[in-house]
Amino acid sequence: MPPTSLSAVLDHVDAGLPAALERLMGLLRIPSVSTDPAYADHCAAAADWLVADLRSLGIRAESRPTGGHPAVVGHGDGAGPRLLFYGHYDVQPVDPLDLWDRPPFEPEIQDTPRGRVIRGRGASDDKGQLMTFVEACRAWKAVHGALPCAVSFLIEGEEECGSPSLVPFMRANADELRADLALVCDTSMIAPGRPSIASQLRGMMNEEFTITGPRIDLHSGYYGGPALNPLREMARIVASFHDEDTGRVAVEGFYEGVQDVPAGQLQQWKTCGFDEAAYLGSVGLSCAHGEKGYSTLEQQWARPTLEVNGMWGGYTGAGSKTVIPSQAHCKLTCRLVGEMDPDRVRKRLRAHVEARLSPDARVEWSTRVDGSRAAVMNTRRPEFAAASRALEQEWGREAALIGMGGSIPVAGHFRSVLGMDAMLIGFANDDDAIHSPNEKYDLESFHKGTRSWVRILHELGSRP
């Protein structure tokens, strides 16, 4: 392949940007909300749209049935290492709709004080991101008639509702999907303009429980005093989840499997361009409130959490009601790191609660629970160094190996189901408002993201 081959492809990306944006708009106009059954047809339509688009660049693509929304699977011919690209075409619900400045599925390019953006649901999560890779392949194909690697695609439609069909689909199609490395474009950059490779993701465990005291709601005049109040019980137990002095989770054995962050990595995080004050200040916080002795990034990337997501009971309407309720409720999620086992954490949590119940109080646990382990990427693989080179060439800054506070279970599934490593590279920014009204994707992220994948494919393909 001649040395000019890369620059020619990059030039093609630049020249083709308007057409690429038009294609993305077409995909963004499809309201593929996966969690709401009413949108099932739109999810299928988004899958069909991708099949047609992938076929237009010579990928043998199909929309494949699953237990839920279809998965798009495609294979390109081409030599070199075999790569499986993963993305998802489904999007989050749009409510609260009244907070959107324009209809969420009528995307447009907007000029903002911080540059041009693509506005619309899914622009960043994940349609805009996944199309950066598709457009990179299209450019290679257009200029050279072939891709520098053997690229396959797995684009699911249930990521925003917990991917219930993904693992069964992976198992049923393991031989077809297995590759040398999985590429995922669903993550963000540590700072605007600072290319980032996600090297670790937190896992998750969710739980929900109800504490029942009296058989019925009681009048606080008649029973106030002798009666057990489940709201007080709930408050006492939720308060016992954390040690207020250290900020640590006080559930016995909770930290089993948590490992310290290597000093070198800590040092890199310190210098990766993350602005802690701006990050906290943007949501009205003046300091980090988690475990003492850990920076905001460590708390977010490398430390487990127990967060109460919802707590309720008794009278919540207007005015006052002198009631002692029969029940109190709590929803919580734990973010997991290292080798923490979701099932073991769940056992520990339930034991913690049950050991603290007062006489006459009983607890019921949800049956709708699940969990995923944390994932640590195998950054020693040469592809990570190759991708870092490519990203630095495109962005003019060294690529950061970053953690992620969120959970992307698919990274773990590639390892546990298909026995493959994954490399997560994304171009989203913290202010993309994913899962929120007025979601956007920076035009720079889309354009330079596409160019980044062009370079990464070149680096990976040109490896001896």
Add this chain to the structure above:
Amino acid sequence: MPPTSLSAVLDHVDAGLPAALERLMGLLRIPSVSTDPAYADHCAAAADWLVADLRSLGIRAESRPTGGHPAVVGHGDGAGPRLLFYGHYDVQPVDPLDLWDRPPFEPEIQDTPRGRVIRGRGASDDKGQLMTFVEACRAWKAVHGALPCAVSFLIEGEEECGSPSLVPFMRANADELRADLALVCDTSMIAPGRPSIASQLRGMMNEEFTITGPRIDLHSGYYGGPALNPLREMARIVASFHDEDTGRVAVEGFYEGVQDVPAGQLQQWKTCGFDEAAYLGSVGLSCAHGEKGYSTLEQQWARPTLEVNGMWGGYTGAGSKTVIPSQAHCKLTCRLVGEMDPDRVRKRLRAHVEARLSPDARVEWSTRVDGSRAAVMNTRRPEFAAASRALEQEWGREAALIGMGGSIPVAGHFRSVLGMDAMLIGFANDDDAIHSPNEKYDLESFHKGTRSWVRILHELGSRP
């Protein structure tokens, strides 16, 4: 008045019971929930219903405007001592609606293993109770064309939301309302079939507050760890309200003004027929959970409480949502005894919460708060002996002088605003489920309650 006059009135009550029940049903069908502004028209309708009914028995009644829901005021002619009867036509909210066996405002008479009951919101508190007095007057009027006493009525519509307009209304109409004695029918019997006169009532203070942490709801993947979680903050602060070892309220200065119960009264409470095990067992409790070292009756009648009536925040819908909410909310009420001052207790409580807030957390207090002191009745008045005689004649058992865990602030207002004593006699039972789903009033309470007032009016009217 001939000696047979009383028995003739009692016979009239017996014969008129079906018609009296029909009237009560009409009042119970009006959803006069006072705490929720959406029901304001229904409250006015209940007032109008009472005005029409009182007029039908020759009382000069009017629905009078107040700062809130109207008050019903009525005057009967007639000689003898002047009595002011007090009741309230408003009712508690009905939630949780799904725990009702039938629509709360479609009352019906039901046969139960423990006798016939009137089922519906307000059947006991207070529509059924207030109508026992109205029906007693109706019977006197029907048989003798006159009442044995000069009876006036004050029936308010805001008792279940703290009676914000009552004191201003009393002040503005003091001369019109002042009487020799106030009669209140809003209390219960210490045991089924054991007539009871309330000799002391707890006071009340209500409060509501919101704790705000982050400026907006946050994603627990991105902010879980460093973010302040207001639900955790709320749990910690609510848990700090009590000392778990002693069961005492841990708010500094809370017990100022609390007095010990005289030994003689304690002894009478021990023998008044109260069945502690049955009382607690009926609501699924095996033991008293309040202050250690105090009996259930003492905790309920003579000890102050701090009860959380509602607590909520975050995601409370189906499934899981990884949110760290911006706010958490709490509603609470304190029952007061002895000389406790509601305003001082409120100051202490607010100081307790504010002293425990984390950095970045802020608290907002409700502006819709009020309070009332505890009240001790002047049982040395001859009317108490007269009423005791009447009750013993009707029920065949000595009337008990009991405490009340509930708060009927009006008792204190009669003294402080109008300079009158009050006598509180009610026929509710502990299992009436007032403020709860499936509220009921025993048919026996309604029937013998009406007969009791017939006898009490006779006793009071026939006094020299």
